Amino acid sequence: MGIAVFQGQRESADELLKRSDMAMYEAKAAGRDALRFFDPQMQAQMAERVALEADMRAGLDSGQFELFYQPKMVRGQITGAEALLRWRHPVKGYVSPAEFIPLAEQCGLILRLGQWVLRTACERLAHWQEHPVLGQLTVAVNVSPRQFYEAGFVPQVLEALAGAGADARRLRLELTEGLLLQDVEDTIAKMVQLRGYGVGFSLDDFGTGYSSLAYLKRFPIDILKVDRSFVLECDAGHEAMAITRAIVSLAHSLNLHVVAEGVEKQSQLAVLNALGCQEFQGYLFARPLPVGEVMAFLHRGAQS
Ligand code: C2E
Ligand code: CA
Ligand code: CA
Numbered sequence: 001m002g003i004a005v006f007q008g009q010r011e012s013a014d015e016l017l018k019r020s021d022m023a024m025y026e027a028k029a030a031g032r033d034a035l036r037f038f039d040p041q042m043q044a045q046m047a048e049r050v051a052l053e054a055d056m057r058a059g060l061d062s063g064q065f066e067l068f069y070q071p072k073m074v075r076g077q078i079t080g081a082e083a084l085l086r087w088r089h090p091v092k093g094y095v096s097p098a099e100f101i102p103l104a105e106q107c108g109l110i111l112r113l114g115q116w117v118l119r120t121a122c123e124r125l126a127h128w129q130e131h132p133v134l135g136q137l138t139v140a141v142n143v144s145p146r147q148f149y150e151a152g153f154v155p156q157v158l159e160a161l162a163g164a165g166a167d168a169r170r171l172r173l174e175l176t177e178g179l180l181l182q183d184v185e186d187t188i189a190k191m192v193q194l195r196g197y198g199v200g201f202s203l204d205d206f207g208t209g210y211s212s213l214a215y216l217k218r219f220p221i222d223i224l225k226v227d228r229s230f231v232l233e234c235d236a237g238h239e240a241m242a243i244t245r246a247i248v249s250l251a252h253s254l255n256l257h258v259v260a261e262g263v264e265k266q267s268q269l270a271v272l273n274a275l276g277c278q279e280f281q282g283y284l285f286a287r288p289l290p291v292g293e294v295m296a297f298l299h300r301g302a303q304s
Contacts, residue, residue: 001035002027022046029106053107055089056100060112064088067120068288069139071297072259072281078301079279080138082174083121084288085113105146114147115156122164124291125171133298140172140202145179149186154193161197169198172223177209180219191220202259207247217254224251226277228262234275235267241275248275 002024004016011019023038025046030036059065066088069081087095104110121141128134147153161168173194180187180203191201202223203216207230226247233240251258260272263282272280286297 002038003035004038019043049103052100052103053109056087056104056109056113059087059089060109060116064090065113065116066290067117067124068290069124069294070281070288071286071294072138072140072279073285074279076301078133078137078298080140080172081294082140082281082288083117083124083142085117085142086288101144105144108146110144110146111150114144115160117141118157118160119163122160122166122171125166126164129165129167129170134295138170138172138200140174142174142204143179145176145182148175148179148190149183154190157194157199158197167198168194169200171198172200172202174202174204174225176204177206177211181210181212181215184215184218188219195220203256206251207243213250216250222257223259223279224254224256225259225261226272228282231260231262231268231272231282232264234271235265241271244272245275248272248277252276 002020002022004019004023006016019038022042023036026042027034027036036042064087066086067083068086069083071078072080072082085097085101087097087100089095101110104113118141121139125139128137150156157171157173160166161171195201200222201220202225203219203221204225205227206224208227224247226244230244230247234244235241248258257279258277259279259281260268260277261281263269263272263280263284265284269280269284289297
């Protein structure tokens with residue numbers, strides 16, 4: 001429920017309705033059974049959001065989005081890369097995905113944006129296929145809940161692969177825990193279908209959401225990604241390490257491959273290695289790189 005308070009007749013009925021609508025929108029965004037009062041700041045935020053949304057649409061049409069690739073490493077060798085979206089806004093400069101993905105989710109633009117990401121990543125895979133080393137890499141793509149739940153998601157992935165001529169076995173989709181639990185049967189059905197073509201699945205940000213351990217074994221997941229927040233602390237003493245150790249051993253007992261993300265320090269890498277993490281991603285090895293620099297990274301790696 002959205003509420004706008006008024007005194008006398010300073011605002012028109014139209015304006016009041018608009019305000020209560022805005023408050024209602026906020027209440028809805030906060031989940032079920034909520035009510036919100038209108039405040040002027042809300043209006044400013046709304047205007048900003050509307051402008052950002054329009055910019056995003058225009059940006060998508062005029063090629064302002066780009067994929068960067070962050071290497072994933074096994075024993076000093078690059079084995080894959082995660083595709084991370086970047087928006088080069090003509091005025092604001094670089095805008096972080098953390099800022100625009102949630103809005104894209106809300107306004108539905110994530111469907112087009114997500115499709116663009118899938119296509120671009122598959123084209124990259126196909127392009128790399130010709131190269132002796134790059135051709136061995138997997139590419140991981142982040143998938144938003146709204147995108148995943150769209151009826152046409154499976155055909156969309158298959159079309160992106162076929163359109164580019166990319167090998168499905170080199171594509172990984174990264175899903176979050178929250179997504180898995182929204183509609184369990186539908187999610188499993190979609191995953192099984194895609195898996196039939198060779199597409200792999202990673203569970204992203206593991207340990208940060210409402211992890212339902214009971215469900216975990218029901219999903220056809222291949223990889224568990226230990227969230228950066230655990231990696232950050234894993235070298236800070238016994239207790240901090242205990243959680244990371246528990247996550248890794250849980251993953252192993254479910255036969256999942258473990259990737260640690262956000263590895264920044266050698267001391268973290270040492271702990272994670274000792275705990276049995278198999279693959280690493282983080283600034284210690286490389287930041288997300290523009291596509292042109294991935295090759296340079298490969299050559300650097302070969303020399304060192
Ligand atoms: P994520 O999937 O957890 O991606 C990892 C984030 O951690 C990336 O931030 C990456 O740049 C950052 N990172 C990697 N290594 C390190 C490290 O060693 N230290 C620190 N401090 N950070 C590290 P980024 O690129 O800003 O992306 C943020 C989030 O936006 C992603 O989190 C993902 O949830 C979302 N996102 C990015 N690209 C896409 C996309 O194409 N589609 C969707 N749906 N979401 C995306
Ligand atoms: Ca991810
Ligand atoms: Ca993550």
